[in-house]
Amino acid sequence: MASNADPIAFRNALGSFATGVTIVTTRDAAGQDCGLTANSFNSVSLDPPMVLWSLARNSMSMDAFRNADHFAVHILAADQEPLSNGFAKRGADKFAGLTLERGAGDVPLLAGCAARFQCRTAYQYEGGDHVIFVGEVIAFDHDDRAPLLFHGGRYALAARRAAALTASDAADAEAPGRFGEDFLGYLLGRAHFQLYARMQTSLAEHGLDATGHFALSILGIQDGRTAQEIADMIGFTGARLTDDHSRSLTERGIVRRDEPDGRLWLTDAGRRTLIELAAAAKAAEEDALGAFDDNETALLKHLLKHVIRHTDPGLPDPWASDRGAD
Numbered sequence: 001m002a003s004n005a006d007p008i009a010f011r012n013a014l015g016s017f018a019t020g021v022t023i024v025t026t027r028d029a030a031g032q033d034c035g036l037t038a039n040s041f042n043s044v045s046l047d048p049p050m051v052l053w054s055l056a057r058n059s060m061s062m063d064a065f066r067n068a069d070h071f072a073v074h075i076l077a078a079d080q081e082p083l084s085n086g087f088a089k090r091g092a093d094k095f096a097g098l099t100l101e102r103g104a105g106d107v108p109l110l111a112g113c114a115a116r117f118q119c120r121t122a123y124q125y126e127g128g129d130h131v132i133f134v135g136e137v138i139a140f141d142h143d144d145r146a147p148l149l150f151h152g153g154r155y156a157l158a159a160r161r162a163a164a165l166t167a168s169d170a171a172d173a174e175a176p177g178r179f180g181e182d183f184l185g186y187l188l189g190r191a192h193f194q195l196y197a198r199m200q201t202s203l204a205e206h207g208l209d210a211t212g213h214f215a216l217s218i219l220g221i222q223d224g225r226t227a228q229e230i231a232d233m234i235g236f237t238g239a240r241l242t243d244d245h246s247r248s249l250t251e252r253g254i255v256r257r258d259e260p261d262g263r264l265w266l267t268d269a270g271r272r273t274l275i276e277l278a279a280a281a282k283a284a285e286e287d288a289l290g291a292f293d294d295n296e297t298a299l300l301k302h303l304l305k306h307v308i309r310h311t312d313p314g315l316p317d318p319w320a321s322d323r324g325a326d
């Protein structure tokens with residue numbers, strides 16, 4: 001057990017408590033807007049409605065909050081991480097470029113938040129190296145936006161827990177040597193094949209197999225590539241782009257081949273085919289993600305990108321030119 005005297009260990013232990021993230025704003029005696037990012041926010045009382053938060057004594061905003069009759073607490077939404085970072089910068093001009101409304105006591109109100117509480121300063125308490133502010137809520141509003149979270153010193157996103165674990169999930173967790181439903185490769189693979197199976201009818205309608213579709217998709221990101229460049233990009237899937245594939249794409253007028261460099265270009269018909277396939281892919285995606293809300297969808301994609309980055313052996317990046325690497 002770490003001793004109380006170890007402030008870093010204490011801070012780390014406190015970080016186990018997952019919180020939301022707020023920005024607290026007020027207006028100082030000179031009429032200047034002030035504010036900072038704070039996760040020390042908590043509810044206190046329902047009747048009367050009261051909330052609290054605490055401010056570090058060394059904050060440049062201390063005098064402003066000490067003397068303010070009113071303040072506003074903004075619960076940040078999942079997409080407001082940049083705003084949170086901006087208001088966590090000491091003494092910066094944090095309000096530059098922001099669209100503001102005015103609340104009770106003329107305090108600045110920020111837009112796009114999950115919830116906002118306008119407060120009258122009710123009490124101030126000494127709290128070690130912080131001052132605790134208790135506010136009586138005199139007005140509030142909220143929106144159905146996913147919240148930004150903070151846990152273990154990092155931002156996080158909320159995901160609702162799925163329904164209770166199935167019996168087989170529990171058995172898998174207990175039997176690590178057994179190949180079971182919990183194996184990541186199985187989960188990713190099965191999800192991929194089930195999703196892709198939904199595309200088969202559209203592919204068949206266009207006379208394409210998976211390899212032809214991959215090749216076309218690569219050309220859709222950027223055409224003018226050679227068959228070899230495309231083969232290198234899709235090789236990791238196990239797909240082998242043969243001369244027959246390239247010939248079939250050109251014979252059906254989907255792709256035009258330039259001589260003598262052998263570069264492949266999408267024709268108008270090829271672009272139309274891609275648009276139709278993209279619509280089918282989007283429909284399959286929407287169907288698959290039907291069980292998730294927007295925040296969970298963003299979280300799922302975020303985690304999958306993380307897995308892809310973490311396991312990438314150095315594959316060529318089809319989007320490299322979009323990212324300005326060319």
Ligand SMILES: Cc1cc2nc3c(=O)[nH]c(=O)nc-3n(C[C@H](O)[C@H](O)[C@H](O)COP(=O)(O)O)c2cc1C
Binds near residue numbers: 056058092
């Ligand atoms: C997620 C997060 C939560 C924070 N929570 C608090 C808090 O509850 N109280 C506090 O005084 N500072 C907190 N801070 C730090 C302040 O936002 C930071 O020190 C800011 O620079 C203070 O600005 P000021 O000195 O201009 O007032 C937090 C920072 C982050 C990123």
